[in-house]
Amino acid sequence: MEAYASSASLPSLICSHRSKPKFANSHSSSVPTAPSQPLLRTTTSSKFKLFSSPVSVEVPLEAADASATAAFSSGDEEKFDWYSQWYPVMPVCDLDERVPHAKKVLGMDVVVWWDRNENAWKVFDDMCPHRLAPLSEGRIDPSGRLQCVYHGWCFDGSGDCKLIPQAPLDGPPVHTSKRACVAVYPAIVHHDIVWFWPNSDPQYKDIFEKKKPPFIPELGDPSFTKIIGNRDVPYGYDVLIENLADPAHLPYAHYGLVPTQPLKGIF
Numbered sequence: 001m002e003a004y005a006s007s008a009s010l011p012s013l014i015c016s017h018r019s020k021p022k023f024a025n026s027h028s029s030s031v032p033t034a035p036s037q038p039l040l041r042t043t044t045s046s047k048f049k050l051f052s053s054p055v056s057v058e059v060p061l062e063a064a065d066a067s068a069t070a071a072f073s074s075g076d077e078e079k080f081d082w083y084s085q086w087y088p089v090m091p092v093c094d095l096d097e098r099v100p101h102a103k104k105v106l107g108m109d110v111v112v113w114w115d116r117n118e119n120a121w122k123v124f125d126d127m128c129p130h131r132l133a134p135l136s137e138g139r140i141d142p143s144g145r146l147q148c149v150y151h152g153w154c155f156d157g158s159g160d161c162k163l164i165p166q167a168p169l170d171g172p173p174v175h176t177s178k179r180a181c182v183a184v185y186p187a188i189v190h191h192d193i194v195w196f197w198p199n200s201d202p203q204y205k206d207i208f209e210k211k212k213p214p215f216i217p218e219l220g221d222p223s224f225t226k227i228i229g230n231r232d233v234p235y236g237y238d239v240l241i242e243n244l245a246d247p248a249h250l251p252y253a254h255y256g257l258v259p260t261q262p263l264k265g266i267f
């Protein structure tokens, strides 16, 4: 049997000069819908171990610390803050260090790129501060910075603009304007997956020191073999959970793909 741990491609560091997305407040306790990225895990034994729960599907709950979880279950006194949790963005094995990658997480468009100057994966808002072009359409420039595809502005791993090609070299340093910075989210590699914290407010810049992404023991257990993949699906994680919890559909929706046994007395 196979077990999927799916994580919604939900919506990381921070130069960010943007705080929560505008829609965050109005949805702080509602369930965001977003595409999902399933993780497939198998074991080295002949039988696959079935994980007790679709771990990443429940990332929002598992990522929450005890107090947040308690608040979640205690009624309406305190709202669960979807934007104060770690979320998996992409498994590292699916990322190419040579190019930026677009992802949508928690309904947020982000770009994941490798900052060779800091030896770290970065997660930025996928929107250039100049004319809002998607930075994921850009490139890594010869100096290892993220370069916008539209007019070539270049950003370092802190989201600071380091170059505006059209600005005269002997003119005012317009690239240093805060308005020329990109929103940067805290990001970390954990369990060979890039995680991010969907709030670019500078107060969360070192959030990893206070709160870590959820630890999944099986992913660090050498008796398991893990296969991690990434797949975007055009619906929210809540639909995916419902689907994974519904094995009755397998012989029919996956007809011919999964072994089935004839129902005695019916056929």
Ligand code: FES
Binding pocket: 128, 129, 130, 131, 132, 133, 148, 149, 150, 151, 152, 153
């Ligand atoms: S839109 Fe990015 S540099 Fe102009």
